[in-house]
Amino acid sequence: MPEIPEMETYRTLLSQRIVRRPITAAVVEREKSINVPVDTFRRSVEGRAIATISRRAKHLLFHLDDGGVLLLHLMLGGWMFYGTEREKPDRTTQVVLSFGERSLYFIGLRLGYLHLLTSGEAEKRLAELGPEPLAPDFTEERMTRLLKSRRTVLKPTMTDQKTIAGIGNCYADEICFDAGILPTRKIGSLAEEEFAKLYRSMRNVLREAIRFGGYMENPLFPGDALTGGFDSRCAVYDRGGEPCVRCGGPLVQEELASRKVFYCTRCQR
Structure with missing residues (x-):
């Protein structure tokens, strides 16, 4: 299961590639991987841009430019791939966010999820987590x-x-x-x-x-x-x-x- 270093690596590399780029299409192959109806998810994210990407514990937060948040937890077996349809691994994807000719493929989300939340809902979801071990105030x-x-x-x-x-x-x-x-x-x-x-x-x-x-x-x-x-x-x-x-x-x-x-x-x- 991805831990702090894996999610920090994803955060850094994806921030260099998809931040401020509009989401041109959203495909959901497995509805259980999201928390809202597929049509609602698509309407909410298509045309939006990712303003920033942050991490909390083992979660990534994709902050949309309208204030919404895509909260990702990969759980056991989950991972991501960014590239073209021709480049992507021959693996089943559960959610795909496209940014023009390249897409972010969410793979192995059988236990994991990508939930669409408000910033307040995301904050409440993460409120019970303990402190970050690398935070300056964690002495x-x-x-x-x-x-x-x-x-x-x-x-x-x-x-x-x-x-x-x-x-x-x-x-x-x-x-x-x-x-x-x-x-x-x-x-x-x-x-x-x-x-x-x-x-x-x-x-x-x-x-x-x-x-x-x-x-x-x-x-x-x-x-x-x-x-x-x-x-x-x-x-x-x-x-x-x-x-x-x-x-x-x-x-x-x-x-x-x-x-x-x-x-x-x-x-x-």
């Missing part, structure tokens, strides 16, 4: 207080969107490895210096992942050399049984709270 002290208020295990807490927004399975494991802390630890067992390590690793790992385009490998457009560049840099995620990049020992893959978890028993305590 080490604030993160420590937030985590200490939870009497739970580390990884499920880090991936709880109401606690900290935008971190999921991949980056929770990568952050814990970078900090040298087992993701299976009870939060109450963490020492003060471990909270400090966790905070530094959270900022460093997410920033590095954004710089390298996240871990999802499907290119956004032909010639896209950024998207998915972090996949080969993942130290533990989806590498169960492979040698640890630090110690060479086999990485562990288990299940924790119905999620896969990856870690090194030698490098993480």
